[in-house]
Amino acid sequence: MGVETPSSDRAEHPGRAAPTLVLALGNTLRGDDGAGPAVLERLAACPIPDGVELIDGGLAGLETALHLQHRQRAIILDAADFGAAPGTWQRVSVDALHLAAPEGFPGLHAAGLREALLLGEALGILPPDVVLYLIQPQQTGWGEGLSHDVGACLDPLCRAVESELRGGSPPPGDEGTPRWRIS
Amino acid sequence: MATANVKIDVHHITRVEGHGNIVVDVKNGQLKQCDLEIPETPRFFEAMLRGRPYMESSHITSRICGICAIGHATASLRATEKALGVEPTEQTVLLRKLNFHGEMLDSHILHAYMLVAPDLLGAPSVVPLAKAAPEVVLRALRMKKLAGDLCAALCGRHTHPIAMTVGGFTHFPSRADLEGLRQRLIDSRPDVDATVELYQKLKLPAFERDTEFIALSKPDEYCYIDGVIKSTDGGTWPIEDYRQVTNETLVKHSSAKRCRNQRESYMVGALARFNVNFDQLHPKAKSAAAAINLRPKCVNPYMNTAAQVVEIVHCVEDAIRLCDVLLARGVSWEEPVQPGRLSGEGTGACDVPRGTLFHNYVIQDGLVSGANCIIPTGQNLNNIEADMRALVPTLLDKRPEEITLSLEMLVRAYDPCISCSTHLLHVEYV
Numbered sequence: 001m002g003v004e005t006p007s008s009d010r011a012e013h014p015g016r017a018a019p020t021l022v023l024a025l026g027n028t029l030r031g032d033d034g035a036g037p038a039v040l041e042r043l044a045a046c047p048i049p050d051g052v053e054l055i056d057g058g059l060a061g062l063e064t065a066l067h068l069q070h071r072q073r074a075i076i077l078d079a080a081d082f083g084a085a086p087g088t089w090q091r092v093s094v095d096a097l098h099l100a101a102p103e104g105f106p107g108l109h110a111a112g113l114r115e116a117l118l119l120g121e122a123l124g125i126l127p128p129d130v131v132l133y134l135i136q137p138q139q140t141g142w143g144e145g146l147s148h149d150v151g152a153c154l155d156p157l158c159r160a161v162e163s164e165l166r167g168g169s170p171p172p173g174d175e176g177t178p179r180w181r182i183s
Numbered sequence: 184m185a186t187a188n189v190k191i192d193v194h195h196i197t198r199v200e201g202h203g204n205i206v207v208d209v210k211n212g213q214l215k216q217c218d219l220e221i222p223e224t225p226r227f228f229e230a231m232l233r234g235r236p237y238m239e240s241s242h243i244t245s246r247i248c249g250i251c252a253i254g255h256a257t258a259s260l261r262a263t264e265k266a267l268g269v270e271p272t273e274q275t276v277l278l279r280k281l282n283f284h285g286e287m288l289d290s291h292i293l294h295a296y297m298l299v300a301p302d303l304l305g306a307p308s309v310v311p312l313a314k315a316a317p318e319v320v321l322r323a324l325r326m327k328k329l330a331g332d333l334c335a336a337l338c339g340r341h342t343h344p345i346a347m348t349v350g351g352f353t354h355f356p357s358r359a360d361l362e363g364l365r366q367r368l369i370d371s372r373p374d375v376d377a378t379v380e381l382y383q384k385l386k387l388p389a390f391e392r393d394t395e396f397i398a399l400s401k402p403d404e405y406c407y408i409d410g411v412i413k414s415t416d417g418g419t420w421p422i423e424d425y426r427q428v429t430n431e432t433l434v435k436h437s438s439a440k441r442c443r444n445q446r447e448s449y450m451v452g453a454l455a456r457f458n459v460n461f462d463q464l465h466p467k468a469k470s471a472a473a474a475i476n477l478r479p480k481c482v483n484p485y486m487n488t489a490a491q492v493v494e495i496v497h498c499v500e501d502a503i504r505l506c507d508v509l510l511a512r513g514v515s516w517e518e519p520v521q522p523g524r525l526s527g528e529g530t531g532a533c534d535v536p537r538g539t540l541f542h543n544y545v546i547q548d549g550l551v552s553g554a555n556c557i558i559p560t561g562q563n564l565n566n567i568e569a570d571m572r573a574l575v576p577t578l579l580d581k582r583p584e585e586i587t588l589s590l591e592m593l594v595r596a597y598d599p600c601i602s603c604s605t606h607l608l609h610v611e612y613v
Binding site for chain 2: 122
């Protein structure tokens with residue numbers, strides 16, 4: 001299975017969007033920020049069930065909301081600094097995220113995943129099931145390639161996502177009330 | 184009843200890029216203070232360029248802005264190419280024009296739908312607007328995605344392009360890419376028509392103040408890249424004479440420089456281009472202008488957003504035309520044209536979404552030794568303040584919150600990119 005770049009417009013059409021989306025976000029030119037796309041690349045080499053679409057969403061913008069439209073389930077892979085050891089990853093339901101910012105909707109000139117999810121929620125186009133696999137980076141400076149610890153987490157993370165796609169039990173995650181704030 | 188005393192202090196105007204404050208003080212019916220403060224920290228991009236290889240300039244300066252990254256890259260490349268005697272090929276010129284349309288569409292859709300429409304539809308921001316009128320916001324997202332995909336197909340990605348280089352491109356769209364984009368542009372026409380219909384219905388504030396409008400111009404096309412500097416007050420200047428037009432000065436309440444030409448201020452941007460270059464617009468864009476009651480010379484700055492909508496029509500139609508031209512002639516792999524020399528001075532200019540952008544570089548032995556970037560928002564600041572000074576006395580019978588909203592909407596109409604405008608101070612340690 002190949003990885004779609006965001007240039008296709010399939011997701012905008014109800015009949016063409018696969019029910020399950022795996023969306024990787026991150027800049028592969030910024031070190032461990034490329035962890036999501038790296039996991040996606042490994043997934044693409046695995047036998048993925050029918051009805052699953054893999055998209056490398058690059059840098060998230062408002063249009064990311066359109067990728068989520070007409071889906072039943074979305075799994076988002078993204079690097080996130082949550083204060084853990086590099087290479088630690090966490091499965092978090094969208095219900096466990098604080099999406100609304102206390103200062104109101106942030107600037108649209110620098111919109112990212114949070115703004116896309118907020119907008120998707122307001123538009124009523126978020127899939128019923130949205131989970132995020134957040135990966136703790138070590139460094140997100142200039143340059144390609146992942147740090148040792150983040151590189152080492154790719155295989156177990158890929159296996160967890162693949163298992164979830166096949167209907168296996170997801171790894172323990174945070175499904176509860178909003179505790180996570182992304183920005 | 185006239186309000187004798189009004190004090191407005193808006194810290195950080197929302198739905199603009201960067202930080203700007205509106206400060207108005209009216210005492211006994213007399214306007215004492217009317218400032219658009221720019222408190223942003225200077226960013227020293229010109230200083231960053233000094234000592235860097237000329238090939239890096241477009242990549243460094245595209246970081247000035249996340250919206251006009253292609254515009255900055257294009258102006259930067261043209262400055263470098265002129266300095267080093269590089270003449271881009273016909274294919275490069277065509278690809279740059281198509282690429283530029285993608286960025287213009289992306290920026291104008293963002294502004295017209297997500298920054299301005301909430302004011303006109305009575306929503307505090309795009310999120311409540313999405314709940315109240317989801318079809319409007321979904322249309323905007325669809326159009327923005329197409330614009331971003333167009334940029335990605337041509338220059339690798341929209342924000343901070345990676346395939347644009349001195350003398351050409353390092354990546355080329357395939358025939359299938361161009362055919363796909365062409366079809367999606369054609370399919371987007373109903374969304375474009377709906378955008379025009381939306382702005383036919385929305386009522387932009389009525390306020391007029393005559394001013395000088397400045398844009399790049401060419402006789403045979405609606406100009407975004409190169410051309411000459413042209414004023415509605417009369418006069419044209421070669422791009423290299425940009426300092427004679429911009430005449431930058433400093434004011435105490437702004438970290439961004441101010442500009443003036445033949446009057447106390449001038450305006451750049453979509454409305455300026457519309458006023459200067461109306462004849463070169465695509466016929467469908469002219470029809471759209473007529474439909475939303477926009478005619479040159481329009482001196483209502485709030486209509487800048489209407490002019491952006493007209494440019495959306497123009498850019499979609501011209502992008503389809505450019506796809507046709509590129510498909511007919513074919514796109515082949517071309518090595519970038521190499522410089523004929525490694526020292527020289529050059530000025531590049533583009534009309535980016537917010538107006539005319541200048542980059543000037545001095546290059547010595549392949550390294551940048553001097554740089555000057557003049558950004559559209561900086562050129563508009565004097566004009567915004569002049570509008571505010573003319574507008575406030577007409578609003579004194581309104582409640583302070585209504586005055587504040589009118590002033591915020593005025594500033595937003597210019598689509599200011601304040602972070603871009605604060606690039607400026609030359610610092611010497613003595």
